[in-house]
Amino acid sequence: MQKLGLGQAVNQALREEMHRDPNVFIAGEGVGVGIHDNPVFPTFGLLEAFGPERVKDTPVSEAAIAGLAVGAAEAGLRPVIEIMFNPFFTLASDMIVNHAAKLRYLSGGKSSFPLVVRIKSGAGFGAGCQHSHNLEAWAAHCPGLKVVMPATSADAKGLLKSAIRDDNPVIFIEHMGLYFAEMPVPEDDYLIPLGKAEIKRPGKDLTVVTWSGMLGVAMKAAEKLSQENIETEIVDLRTLTPLDKDTILASVKKTGRLIVLHEATRTGGFGGEIAAVVMEQGFKYLKAPLRRVTGPDIPVPASPPLEKFFIPDEDNLIQAAREIL
């Protein structure tokens, strides 16, 4: 099986969907001719393959890029736009939050907005907090949007293809750290449904619910805990909204213990939503209080030791596990 970084898997999904459907086009800052001219990046080579009519380099105008997607989607095209870094979502957010998410509802179901907003995200690059800020909980708080955060290259390909074919606005957040990790990806045309979590590692003693870049941390911690005969079940959400509550609750029922792990900051983070779902619908299964392992409530700092402190690691997760086992 081919091995690809997550960005290359995204690239493959984009190519396949653009070949399949002439209504798909991509737009964003440097999606054609970019400052990151590197084959591991998601839009590498697309301009050469599909031409400037379908690969639109835009000015540095996030509101216009997002509005372009909203208007074009209403007309029946399937835009895939890129927000270069997650913090720039704020500049595009009026078009996404007030328009993409609400206009179908406001039309009484007459219109639909089949668009994808790809956002590059994640700490770990020393880029500092105006380039690294995980804002998935903001998007997940907006009814009308779907929020997808793949943790593997194979998932990224299948999920992005589903997102492009979905008739709703989808926020597709890519952790850039995963661009540099080669993982197996099936070569065929396959879809992974939105709204379905996956058990990435089965276990009986403890459930860890996580997504995106933190899956790797969870897997490493689970390996270490396994050496002490503690078997961790890892639920990779893949999609935050719609949330696959069934898979989370079934796992908690099985293990009786829950840790939610995310890189984003703690207060108001999506981990709180999962905790609330489990308290409301799975309290009786819990043998111990649940835990959240998250980034601390600070902006992502630039200095390497500070940034390392920010990003949750396997030691943080193992410590939390010990507290509830």
Add this chain to the structure above:
Amino acid sequence: MEVSEKKKKEMLWTMILSRKFSDSLVVLCKTEGKIPGMMILSTGQEAVGSGVCAALEFDDVIITNHRSHHHLLAKGADPEKIMAEIYCKQTGCNKGKSGTLHLAVPEINAPCTSTVVGGSLPIAVGRAFAQQYRKETAVTVCFFGDGAADEGSFHEALNLASLWQLPVVFVCENNVYAGAQRYDAHTRVKDVAERAKSYGMPGVIVDGNHAPAVYAATLKARQRALDGGGPTLMECKTYRLRGHGESDPQHYQPKDEIKAWQGKNPISRLGKELVESGVITAAELQEMESKAKDIVAEAVRFAEESPFPEARDALEDLYA
């Protein structure tokens, strides 16, 4: 250019209909138990909606703003469905989801209203992009007020539309007030149209109280867009005769200013012109007035007799 008698009559008719529509809402929105929410009217600005839409074909798209009623009626929206939506009824064009402010009428190519000031501009860029992408013979018109020209979205949208030569006509309805702020209290440049130069597109100043002038300017801008010449910024100089909304006491608008603009009423102006030039008779004008009154009365009756949506319907229509 010479505007045909047929077009002039068409514009007069849609203006009369719009005015009767808003006149009835002035009363209804203050009548207990009739219309929920706020009420924002376009009284006095009818020539802009009517003049622009008279220059458009059915396939052309309009993206409108919070002051939308005259745009939508001129584009051909069904007064009953619009009125029922204003009443937030199940039979409204959006099943009560939008109310008076966010009317969406995709069946006449008026797919959405943005009430976020400046929100209509980037969406119009996207809609026009789709027309260019599919090589359609159609344009997108974007309506916005003078206040929206102070939003960042205005600048991003004009820049991108011009860069890609998109078939869009930006129609700024300068009604002198953005909320309670007079134009010269929020903008240093004398005319919004002046800003077009910054984006490499023509900026045109139009008498926004004269429908044939608006029509002629739109026709030209539309043709330019269809010919691949890109966008135009049209500034229609008009006046907001009523407050921002119907609860606005207008204490900041000088009374003699309002009075002076009432004298420039676009409807009586074109009506008089058509009667004096013999295009229509005074009796025909009277007939148009009473026909519009009947249509609005029927729309109100339809809205009032329609049921509200079921409470649980709130959960519908979010996802496709």
